[in-house]
Amino acid sequence: MKLPIYLDYSATTPVDARVAQKMIPYLTEHYGNPASRSHVFGWRAEEAVEQAREEVAALVRCEAKDLVWTSGATESINLALKGAAEFYKTKGKHLVTVKTEHKATLDSMRELERRGFEVTYLDVRPDGLIDLNQLEGALRKDTILVSVMFVNNEIGVVQDIPAIGELCRRRGILFHVDSAQATGKCDVDLQALKVDLMSFSAHKTYGPKGIGALYIRRKPRVRLEAQMHGGGHERGFRSGTLATHQIVGMGEAYRLAKLEMAAERERIRVLRDRLLAGLNRMEEVFVNGDLERRVPHNLNMSFNYVEGESLIMAVKDIAVSSGSACTSASLEPSYVLRALGRSDELAHSSIRFTLGRFTTAEEVDYAVNHIQAKVARLRELSPLWEMHKEGIDLNTVQWAAH
Amino acid sequence: MAYSDKVIDHYENPRNVGSFDKGDESVGTGMVGAPACGDVMKLQIKVNKDGVIEDARFKTYGCGSAIASSSLVTEWVKGKKLEEAAGIKNTQIAAELSLPPVKIHCSILAEDAIKAAVEDYRKKHK
Numbered sequence: 080m081k082l083p084i085y086l087d088y089s090a091t092t093p094v095d096a097r098v099a100q101k102m103i104p105y106l107t108e109h110y111g112n113p114a115s116r117s118h119v120f121g122w123r124a125e126e127a128v129e130q131a132r133e134e135v136a137a138l139v140r141c142e143a144k145d146l147v148w149t150s151g152a153t154e155s156i157n158l159a160l161k162g163a164a165e166f167y168k169t170k171g172k173h174l175v176t177v178k179t180e181h182k183a184t185l186d187s188m189r190e191l192e193r194r195g196f197e198v199t200y201l202d203v204r205p206d207g208l209i210d211l212n213q214l215e216g217a218l219r220k221d222t223i224l225v226s227v228m229f230v231n232n233e234i235g236v237v238q239d240i241p242a243i244g245e246l247c248r249r250r251g252i253l254f255h256v257d258s259a260q261a262t263g264k265c266d267v268d269l270q271a272l273k274v275d276l277m278s279f280s281a282h283k284t285y286g287p288k289g290i291g292a293l294y295i296r297r298k299p300r301v302r303l304e305a306q307m308h309g310g311g312h313e314r315g316f317r318s319g320t321l322a323t324h325q326i327v328g329m330g331e332a333y334r335l336a337k338l339e340m341a342a343e344r345e346r347i348r349v350l351r352d353r354l355l356a357g358l359n360r361m362e363e364v365f366v367n368g369d370l371e372r373r374v375p376h377n378l379n380m381s382f383n384y385v386e387g388e389s390l391i392m393a394v395k396d397i398a399v400s401s402g403s404a405c406t407s408a409s410l411e412p413s414y415v416l417r418a419l420g421r422s423d424e425l426a427h428s429s430i431r432f433t434l435g436r437f438t439t440a441e442e443v444d445y446a447v448n449h450i451q452a453k454v455a456r457l458r459e460l461s462p463l464w465e466m467h468k469e470g471i472d473l474n475t476v477q478w479a480a481h
Numbered sequence: 482m483a484y485s486d487k488v489i490d491h492y493e494n495p496r497n498v499g500s501f502d503k504g505d506e507s508v509g510t511g512m513v514g515a516p517a518c519g520d521v522m523k524l525q526i527k528v529n530k531d532g533v534i535e536d537a538r539f540k541t542y543g544c545g546s547a548i549a550s551s552s553l554v555t556e557w558v559k560g561k562k563l564e565e566a567a568g569i570k571n572t573q574i575a576a577e578l579s580l581p582p583v584k585i586h587c588s589i590l591a592e593d594a595i596k597a598a599v600e601d602y603r604k605k606h607k
Contacts, residue, residue, distance in 0.1 A: 386519055463542045479514070
């Protein structure tokens, strides 16, 4: 077993060796520009790009023609939100999203607010899921688009995309879904879902970084204003020479996901439950977000009376991320955990564990022992733990906020 | 975030962790910070009849820099008279540990903790 152990698969995944192998010839051998129509180099590259488009389409059950290549989910989200808002602004100027979305969505929405749009940011329930009645109540006559993520990146909860889709379609409102964390983990069926726009990433699903796709429904037709102008590639939605090797990598990664998802998900669920059972043997630990409506890869836990940054520093044998963005100058706890109604203390003391294709039971067991030891040590150092053990209710203490 | 070697040393091997009896006449206790802000420091000093700090203990809930700052000051206050200890400046702590600007508040908290402990002791002996 090699240290440190990687348990941060929701940040990014390694490129599967099979994917890397498939990419290499498109760098050195088949290096043609897929837009070159006059020779075999171009034809060869174009063929590979279209084959990859078919693979991506097959995983999410849409037509290949509905997919546009981008540089990643962040670009897809920017194109979907800004492109739709700008195109449909004569129809209305109101958009709806959720407070726990990824920053790619929240920051794009902020930009649209600066451009004169109005945005409603929905709260979530303590389990991390949105309340459909609240969503329905937020919809207005001038609402043009709703954007909700399929799987939350911090707590892994799965929103009710089918129901939200029905709600939006009935009212003729566009529905965008950020699926960066969903592919290879959840069944994504665009034939059944009433979704108009969906953003994808390769590198969360064992593909390379720097490539993604946007699904743009053609029936009923969704129109967008392009955000990148140039040679009119990708039906004019996204200009720029296609990165053949990256696209081939994404195609292969999605093909493997389709093949192996069912078995992989169950294997990882067993490991995640083993991790959870191990950590649950400790006192004062809490799971953040609903445990049932959640991808099996994710476990987000708060360790009470231990501060998050020192915890991350202590568990140096495992690569995890803190729900707390404490390392930044802002010193703010995770906005996602705060939106669940977690106290600042618990939001400050969270760790996100995300497991993946190459995680082993041995690694999980090591991680459990490592965390138990480190949390115990930090609690020995913690005046809050001492007070808790003395039976003092910390909520009754007058703290000097600084 | 890259920590200095001194921060890592204090974090890995904190000095003088623990607690004295708060009710003891020779003990002064300072508790500063707030859980919601991510830092709470408890610093205790044991003072002899000549007004010299003989021993010190701390417990800290906070980041590595907060733990290191409080560990360091338990070493520094030992052997000092109360007014000398109360004169320790946060800038000295920050300089010793090479704290980056976003962690300066940890050194301020440590300075506050010493002052609070000295204050508590003096209150007991008015």
